[in-house]
Amino acid sequence: MSARIGAIFAIVLLLAVAASLLVPWVDLAALWREDGAVALDVLVELRLPRAALALTYGAMLGAAGAAVQALFANPLASPDLTGTTSGAALGAVVTAYLFGFSAPLALSAGSVAGALAALGLLLALAGPRAETATLLLAGLAISALAGALTTLALALAPSPFAFYDAYDWLMGSLIDRSLSQLAFAAGPAIFVIALLARLARPLDSLALGEDVAQSLGHDIARLRLEIVCLTALGVGACVAICGAIGFIGLVAPIFARRLTRGHPGRAILPAAMIGALLLIAADLMTRLTPLGRTLPIGVVTALLGAPFFLWLVAHMRWRVRD
Known part of the structure; x- marks a missing residue:
């Protein structure tokens, strides 16, 4: 990507963050009036963590999706389609029943463990250079298993309040998150994105084949382990705070x-x-x-991403036929 395109993306991102802070409209002029404390609280306590989490979580999903697609050499690989997001959600729900949703450190640990288990299982089942059909079947199986276990965990919820908290969280949300919760997601996400970016050269060489990558001095086994661990850490940390949000990791890369x-x-x-x-x-x-209420963000991304995924599968099939 050229510096010019990068600068354009940076400007668009800044404008999007500004819109996230101001929509629905916040009267900035009120900051200098007697009611300025109210407007400031809306911006700092409500809008800022929400915008920052959207920025962080979206960036993490995009980077993780690109790394997983490069690892499997498959454009259909993504954290949600490989079962990573479902595994992270399962780990977080089980941990929440033990420690509550107000324990971000425990939630993050449980979510990362679930994501790591799911991605490790996929790597063992499908292999590092999985064909599309194998990848989809293995990913769907792992997602279905994690989803079934998550549903079982909901059915065995210790109380109705725990059930509704877990259900709302599973649909994905950026609402009512604090700056302290932001730190638990943003810290690991920034760390993981930086380390994944450093793996650009070995991932590019891996696209030419494992033999070529090894001849260039890259340790393929270590590269796979790093991608699995970093992806699980980043996605797990974000899922622990905001719940499961799908399809961003598929579309962005x-x-x-x-x-x-x-x-x-x-x-x-x-x-x-x-x-x-x-x-x-x-x-x-x-x-x-126009419904008069805020929709879960996981529902919105699924409604937009699922048709794109179906189009992508059909497009790949047409290319094979041609």
Whole structure:
């Protein structure tokens, strides 16, 4: 991605963050009037964590999706389609029953453990260079298993309040998150995105084949382990705070590769920027619906992402036929 395109994306992201802070409209002029404390509280306590979490979570999903797609050499690989998001959600729900949803450190640990287990199982079942059919079947099986166990956990909820808290959280939400919760998601996400970006060169060489990558001095086994662990850490930390949000990790890398001329490793940072923009846009859509209430952001991303996924599968099938 050229510096010019990167600058354009940065400007668009800043505008999107500004819109996230101000929509629905916050009267900035009120900051200098007697009621300024109310407007300031809305911006700092409500809007700022929400916008920052959308930026962080979207960037993390985009970067993780690009890394997983590069690892499997498959454009259909993503954290939600490989079972990583479902595994993280399962780990967080089980942990929440033990420690409550107000324990972000425990939630993060449980969510990361679930994501790591799901992605490790996928790697063992499908292999590192899985074909599309194998990847989809293994990912769907792991997602179904994690979903069934999550439903079982909901059925065995210790109280009705725990059930409704877990159900609302599973649909994904950026609402009513605090700055302290933001730190639990943003810290690991920034750390993971930075480390994934450093793996751009070995991931690009891996696209040429394992033999080529090894001849260039890259340790393939170590690279796989790093991708699995980093993806689980980043996605798990974000899922623990905001719940499961799907399809951003699938869509963002596909657009990012068009900006990097098909280089999977170089698509990590552009995918992070596109993922952040997509999630901020989806969050804005949840507030501007004509239904008179805020929709769960996970529902919005699924409604937008599922048709794109179906189109992508059909497009790949047509290309195979041709």
